[in-house]
Amino acid sequence: MKKRWISFLVILGLTAGLAGCGTQSQAAGDTKKEDTQTAGDAKTEEVQTVRLGVMTGNSDHWVAEVGTEQGIFEKYGIELKVTEFAAGINTIDAIVTDQVDIGNLADYAAINRLGNTQDDTDLRLIANFSSSSxxxxxxxxxxxxxxxxxxxxxxxxxxxxxxxxxxxxxxxxxxxxxxxxxxxxxxxxxxxxxxxxxxxxxxxxxxxxxxxxxxxxxxxxxxxxxxxGLRTDAYFITTEKYIEDNKELLTNYLKAFQETQDWVLEYQEEAAKIVEEKTGIPQDQFLENLKQEKLLMGFSQDTKEHLNEIKDWALKAGQFEKDFNLDDFVDTTLLENGGFM
Incomplete structure (x- = not known):
């Protein structure tokens, strides 16, 4: 598709995420011993760090903040380290360069990246956590x-x-x-x-x-x-190696994320206060955003069909050179282990 491009290097308004790309955190899989009283009166002595890359102001961002504030991630033995990025696609670069363990990105960005790196990537989509149109x-x-x-x-x-x-x-x-x-x-x-x-x-x-x-x-x-006739789904993505080394940790991460989603939906006003304090999003705007987005946790057949439709379009449009099997880059074992499927 021929087009003229005009590029601008715009500094005004850049999110803190670009500057925060190099945030230092405890390495994935490292643990520290703590006697931690967690949410729901559960107790765990081992806390593991998960480095999460989020899109500033997106639902994964405020779920991470609320879940941390409410002690939900801590309940599952997780210390969440959050790094903000301007767009979901930037989280993939951070994964590849070992700056974060898990990232979020939208459907087309996932297909575009996988299509263009299909022969030499171990990136894997592990869950669909939101949908909006x-x-x-x-x-x-x-x-x-x-x-x-x-x-x-x-x-x-x-x-x-x-x-x-x-x-x-x-x-x-x-x-x-x-x-x-x-x-x-x-x-x-x-x-x-x-x-x-x-x-x-x-x-x-x-x-x-x-x-x-x-x-x-x-x-x-x-x-x-x-x-x-469009909708946009958002996904968590990580690497095959990280999955192999951290199955239980990732399963607990997905459980904690969904539990936080459920808490947000039940206590919307309280969640809005936390989000405003942590991210700067005004409470009324957060509540309006919440109405516009379907929060979920899974990887349905409809989700796969949606991604394949985008893949077929992108291939025809010349976004990448050859077709690929989406199933080769999707791992639902964590969802299965967590009882989501």
């Missing part, structure tokens, strides 16, 4: 009033992430081809907000806090994911 395409109303107005104008993207997929499907829907496809490449959603307000970009897919900021800047929604 509530994103909207926000546009500058002075520049865009219909999809066809995007021809020759800047559609903002984060290269290699799910934004590439959303934008490609948007341009397909609009019937815009070749050199009239203009993608403005930025390195974070926060940077995208800056590009939109300066006029370098005229359209950006957003939800939650980012959508609210765009609305405050005068941008208006033009298209929804539902109208485009």
């Amino acid at each position: 509530t994103g909207k395409l926000y546009v500058n109303p002075k520049e865009v009033t219909s999809l066809t107005d995007l021809s020759g104008k800047g559609l903002v993207t984060l290269a290699g992430t799910v934004w590439d997929y959303w934008n490609a499907k948007t341009l397909e829907q609009a019937g815009i081809e070749g050199d009239q496809q203009v993608l403005v490449n930025v390195d974070s959603a926060q940077a995208a907000l800056g590009v939109m307000t300066t006029g370098e970009g005229v359209a950006f897919w957003a939800s939650g806090t980012n959508a609210k900021k765009l609305e405050e800047a005068g941008m208006e929604p033009l298209l929804t994911m539902d109208e485009l």
